[in-house]
Amino acid sequence: xxxxxxxxxxxxxxxxxxxxxxxxxxxxxxxxxxxxxxxxxxxxxxxxxxxxxxxxxxxxxxxxxxxxxxxxxxxxxxxxxxxxxxxxxxxxxxxxxxxxxxxxxxxxxxxxxxxxxxxxxxxxxxxxxxxxxxxxxxxxxxxxxxxxxxxxxxxxxxxxxxxxxxxxxxxxxxxxxxxxxxxxxxxxxxxxxxxxxxxxxxxxxxxxxxxxxxxxxxxxxxxxxxxxxxxxxxxxxxxxxxxxxxxxxxxxxxxxxxxxxxxxxxxxxxxxxxxxxxxxxxxxxxxxxx
Amino acid sequence: xxxxxxxxxxxxxxxxxxxxxxxxxxxxxxxxxxxxxxxxxxxxxxxxxxxxxxxxxxxxxxxxxxxxxxxxxxxxxxxxxxxxxxxxxxxxxxxxxxxxxxxxxxxxxxxxxxxxxxxxxxxxxxxxxxxxxxxxxxxxxxxxxxxxxxxxxxxxxxxxxxxxxxxxxxxxxxxxxxxxxxxxxxxxxxxxxxxxxxxxxxxxxxxxxxxxxxxxxxxxxxxxxxxxxxxxxxxxxxxxxxxxxxxxxxxxxxxxxxxxxxxxxxxxxxxxx
Ligand SMILES: Nc1ncnc2c1ncn2[C@@H]1O[C@H](COP(=O)(O)OP(=O)(O)OP(=O)(O)O)[C@@H](O)[C@H]1O
Ligand SMILES: [Mg+2]
Numbered sequence: 001x002x003x004x005x006x007x008x009x010x011x012x013x014x015x016x017x018x019x020x021x022x023x024x025x026x027x028x029x030x031x032x033x034x035x036x037x038x039x040x041x042x043x044x045x046x047x048x049x050x051x052x053x054x055x056x057x058x059x060x061x062x063x064x065x066x067x068x069x070x071x072x073x074x075x076x077x078x079x080x081x082x083x084x085x086x087x088x089x090x091x092x093x094x095x096x097x098x099x100x101x102x103x104x105x106x107x108x109x110x111x112x113x114x115x116x117x118x119x120x121x122x123x124x125x126x127x128x129x130x131x132x133x134x135x136x137x138x139x140x141x142x143x144x145x146x147x148x149x150x151x152x153x154x155x156x157x158x159x160x161x162x163x164x165x166x167x168x169x170x171x172x173x174x175x176x177x178x179x180x181x182x183x184x185x186x187x188x189x190x191x192x193x194x195x196x197x198x199x200x201x202x203x204x205x206x207x208x209x210x211x212x213x214x215x216x217x218x219x220x221x222x223x224x225x226x227x228x229x230x231x232x233x234x235x236x237x238x239x240x241x242x243x244x245x246x247x248x249x250x251x252x253x254x255x256x257x258x259x260x261x262x263x264x265x266x267x268x269x270x271x272x273x274x275x276x277x278x279x280x281x282x283x284x285x286x287x288x289x290x
Numbered sequence: 291x292x293x294x295x296x297x298x299x300x301x302x303x304x305x306x307x308x309x310x311x312x313x314x315x316x317x318x319x320x321x322x323x324x325x326x327x328x329x330x331x332x333x334x335x336x337x338x339x340x341x342x343x344x345x346x347x348x349x350x351x352x353x354x355x356x357x358x359x360x361x362x363x364x365x366x367x368x369x370x371x372x373x374x375x376x377x378x379x380x381x382x383x384x385x386x387x388x389x390x391x392x393x394x395x396x397x398x399x400x401x402x403x404x405x406x407x408x409x410x411x412x413x414x415x416x417x418x419x420x421x422x423x424x425x426x427x428x429x430x431x432x433x434x435x436x437x438x439x440x441x442x443x444x445x446x447x448x449x450x451x452x453x454x455x456x457x458x459x460x461x462x463x464x465x466x467x468x469x470x471x472x473x474x475x476x477x478x479x480x481x482x483x484x485x486x487x488x489x490x491x492x493x494x495x496x497x498x499x500x501x502x503x504x505x506x507x508x509x510x511x512x513x514x515x516x517x518x519x520x521x522x523x524x525x526x527x528x529x530x531x532x533x534x535x536x537x538x539x540x541x542x543x544x545x546x547x548x549x550x551x552x553x554x555x556x557x558x559x560x561x562x563x
Pocket of ligand 2: 073075
């Protein structure tokens with residue numbers, strides 16, 4: 001893994017600088033996960049979805065959770081979001097224990113979860129209205145986000161009249177509207193075609209670099225995780241534990257055809273193959289390497 | 291496009307036209323007693339007479355519009371529709387909040403549902419004796435019966451609508467910071483509208499059935515009253531003319547409600563036709 005600081009975006013440079021001088025500017029932990037277990041009671045037993053998860057995510061970091069289907073990626077993300085509490089252990093965001101979902105942790109769902117009865121603009125405005133922002137301010141903010149995500153001409157459409165890629169952009173805009181410091185994303189681009197996916201990945205990187213948000217991004221695509229992340233956390237399958245925590249220090253924008261990219265892809269591929277095999281022994285769904 | 295529409299119109303008309311021709315033939319050839327089955331021509335004449343104003347136009351008596359609407363059929367239709375509207379708003383107006391409560395609270399549901407399940411299978415018609423005992427004759431028992439007819443479809447669908455709201459919308463709203471009240475008002479309620487509106491459509495249909503029956507027993511105008519009155523005079527042509535009017539009005543109401551629903555649910559994926 002080579003480093004080309006010259007072409008890196010500011011947030012990454014800053015993060016690197018922090019890492020280089022730990023005594024002067026220690027990286028600030030943003031999300032602190034300590035000793036988390038999650039067990040589901042199912043007919044005829046128990047599923048240990050997560051076991052002994054310890055993870056510290058720093059402010060401004062882009063972390064990918066990678067692993068085969070069913071290894072507990074969504075479970076971990078939902079626990080950070082506050083939708084379901086861990087069976088054991090604690091999760092703290094901004095030093096406060098997570099007990100419920102909240103607008104400080106924006107969630108982008110795999111199924112988009114747009115409100116189908118609201119127009120694109122109304123979906124984006126929803127969180128701002130709840131916050132009690134003034135109408136004029138809301139309109140300005142919505143217009144800004146529509147422009148940012150190239151949605152302006154679709155502002156009055158209902159979600160059913162949008163393509164998958166546009167829906168996902170609306171979902172991202174809806175979360176960005178609140179300007180939450182943390183963005184949780186559960187396989188947001190999983191259902192998209194390769195081209196749309198790549199352009200949304202680039203948009204996300206651009207937004208992340210501009211806003212300095214902490215992003216936790218779930219994926220089962222090795223390629224996607226290398227393209228996006230500062231750090232890839234590989235999970236094992238049943239029980240879900242952290243198998244490896246890898247820093248990606250490739251320069252951005254990343255070139256998926258470069259030798260370094262593909263070397264990392266091979267490394268990661270070997271890492272997850274074992275989990276993939278354990279997973280295949282139990283289930284049928286696959287881990288993509290596209 | 292144009293020719294195919296013409297074609298489908300022709301296909302739709304073929305059977306009714308053939309039936310009317312056969313019916314007319316049977317009557318013209320004297321195969322049936324006109325007292326039992328009047329000819330389509332006689333029904334048409336009677337229908338027109340029923341529709342048209344009774345008195346000739348007299349500027350001194352009122353406006354031209356009022357005169358135009360003074361025919362018996364129009365007055366009957368207005369009477370029946372007013373009762374349907376009143377009964378529906380009473381019935382649905384009670385069913386909607388109750389359904390929302392029952393759908394969103396398991397405790398309320400467990401307490402009230404058994405009673406509803408016992409009352410629901412009782413046809414509104416079976417309430418006739420009680421309604422007369424309680425309200426006497428006139429509009430009150432009619433509205434009461436119609437309200438019962440509209441109540442249950444709206445209640446059942448509202449409960450189902452609230453209970454079937456996809457959890458993902460509620461999770462999305464919570465993570466955007468919405469309070470329980472906001473989630474109810476801005477997520478659960480709109481998400482349940484497809485169910486609620488289809489319940490309302492069924493409720494209006496039931497109300498329209500019940501109004502005809504109610505008018506036969508409790509009041510002395512309206513379409514239901516009119517066809518029963520016609521039977522006493524052995525005016526079979528007027529009976530059929532009245533039934534025809536009921537059919538046209540029923541179709542009109544259902545089409546209007548369906549159009550309104552499609553408009554309100556224009557965001558919805560599977561629009562009902
Ligand atoms: N509510 C639940 N009840 C019972 N078991 C559950 C529940 N949610 C998740 N599980 C189980 O926990 C394990 C982890 O599930 P999770 O959804 O987190 O996997 P995932 O890594 O997100 O998979 P995918 O890539 O398919 O989304 C799975 O084996 C799943 O069957
Ligand atoms: Mg998942």
